Amino acid sequence: MSRLGAVQQKIPCVFTTQVKNEPSSKREHQAFKVVATETLSPAAQDSDVYSAVPTEKVDGTCCYVTKHKGIPYLWARxxxxxxxxxxxxxxxxxxxxxxxxxxxxxxxxxxxxxxxxxxxxxxxxxxxxxxxxxxxxxxxxxxPVENQKQYCWHSCVVNYVAGVALVLKPHTEESESLEISIVPLADLLEQTLELIGTNINGNPYGIGNKKNPMHFLVPHGAFQIRNLPVLTHHSLVSWFDCPEGKVEGIVWHCNNGSLIKLHRHHLGLCWPLPDTWLNSKPVSIRLDLCKYECESVSNSLFSHLSKKDAQHFDRLQDVSLE
Known part of the structure; x- marks a missing residue:
C-alpha cells in the first residue's frame, strides 16, 4: 500500500477547493487558507476515488528508502x-x-x-x-541519512550495520492493535514512509519525552480506514468527529496509482487533537533481535527498546524507555 519511490509534488484534495483570505490555521505566517467545497474534484473522479483504499494520513516527515553506497538507506526529504x-x-x-x-x-x-x-x-x-x-x-x-546533525532523529530509527529500521505498523495477528518491530531495510526498498515521534511536527501522538525521545517509521498506507461513510462533505465532517476519525486526514490509494487526500484543515477542523485514533490502540513491542546481528544493533533507541521486547502497552504514548 505504500506509495513507491516518489513524493508527489502536490496530492490533490478529494473535493474542489477555494482560497479564503483568512490566516491559515495549518501554516504559520500564511495569510490565506484552502478550504474544501462540497463538489468532488475532477482528479478524484478521474481516479475513481470511490473504489480506492482509504488510509490514515499520519502526521510526520516524509522519508524514502533506496540504495546508497550499494546498500538500502533511509533518505530524508x-x-x-x-x-x-x-x-x-x-x-x-x-x-x-x-x-x-x-x-x-x-x-x-x-x-x-x-x-x-x-x-x-x-x-x-x-x-x-x-x-x-x-x-x-x-x-x-x-x-541520504548518515550522521548529519539535522537528521539525528532519522538516524535513530535505522542501523545500517544490521540493515534494519524501527517501524510502527498494524499488529501482525491482531488487527486492532499496533506493533513496534524491526524491519529489514531491504524489505522497505523504494517505499516512502513517515517519521513520527518526540521531535517531529510537535509530536501530535505524544510519543516519548524530552529526556527519552522516541521515533518510528510508518509505511505510507499502513493504516487502512475500515468504516468510512459515503463520500460527501457532510458525512466526512461528521466522521472526523467520531473516535475513528481522530486522524490528521485521509489519503485514498487509487487503482491507477494516484493519491487523493483530505486534511482536517480543508474542512475547518482542528489538528492536532488531545486524543488521536492512533493513540487509542494497544501496542506490542516485537523486536526479534535474535534474527539479526545483535551486537551490531547498538543504537541507543534499539537497545533501550530491546529491553521492552514482548511487552504490551495500552496506548502508544504509554510506551516508555524508563
Missing amino acids: LDRKPSKPAEKRFKKHILTKGISKDFDWKVDEDFKEVPEFWIPAKEVKLCNGKPYPDENGHIPGWV
Whole structure:
C-alpha cells in the first residue's frame, strides 16, 4: 500500500477547493487558507476515488528508502529551493500574474546548492534533462541519512550495520492493535514512509519525552480506514468527529496509482487533537533481535527498546524507555 519511490509534488484534495483570505490555521505566517467545497474534484473522479483504499494520513516527515553506497538507506526529504533574488522575482511574478506556471526559471542560476548525493523525487518534471521546480518554486528531493546533525532523529530509527529500521505498523495477528518491530531495510526498498515521534511536527501522538525521545517509521498506507461513510462533505465532517476519525486526514490509494487526500484543515477542523485514533490502540513491542546481528544493533533507541521486547502497552504514548 505504500506509495513507491516518489513524493508527489502536490496530492490533490478529494473535493474542489477555494482560497479564503483568512490566516491559515495549518501554516504559520500564511495569510490565506484552502478550504474544501462540497463538489468532488475532477482528479478524484478521474481516479475513481470511490473504489480506492482509504488510509490514515499520519502526521510526520516524509522519508524514502533506496540504495546508497550499494546498500538500502533511509533518505530524508530535502527540497531544492530558490536563492533569495530568484524567490523575490518569483513572488513578484505571482503578485502580478496571479499564477506561477509561466514563470521563467533559470535552473542553473536560480537555485541553491544541495548536498552531493541529493536526488530529485521521481515525479519531478525534467526540462532539458534537468529537474524543474513545481508550482511552489521548489524541486522536491531526497538526501541520504548518515550522521548529519539535522537528521539525528532519522538516524535513530535505522542501523545500517544490521540493515534494519524501527517501524510502527498494524499488529501482525491482531488487527486492532499496533506493533513496534524491526524491519529489514531491504524489505522497505523504494517505499516512502513517515517519521513520527518526540521531535517531529510537535509530536501530535505524544510519543516519548524530552529526556527519552522516541521515533518510528510508518509505511505510507499502513493504516487502512475500515468504516468510512459515503463520500460527501457532510458525512466526512461528521466522521472526523467520531473516535475513528481522530486522524490528521485521509489519503485514498487509487487503482491507477494516484493519491487523493483530505486534511482536517480543508474542512475547518482542528489538528492536532488531545486524543488521536492512533493513540487509542494497544501496542506490542516485537523486536526479534535474535534474527539479526545483535551486537551490531547498538543504537541507543534499539537497545533501550530491546529491553521492552514482548511487552504490551495500552496506548502508544504509554510506551516508555524508563
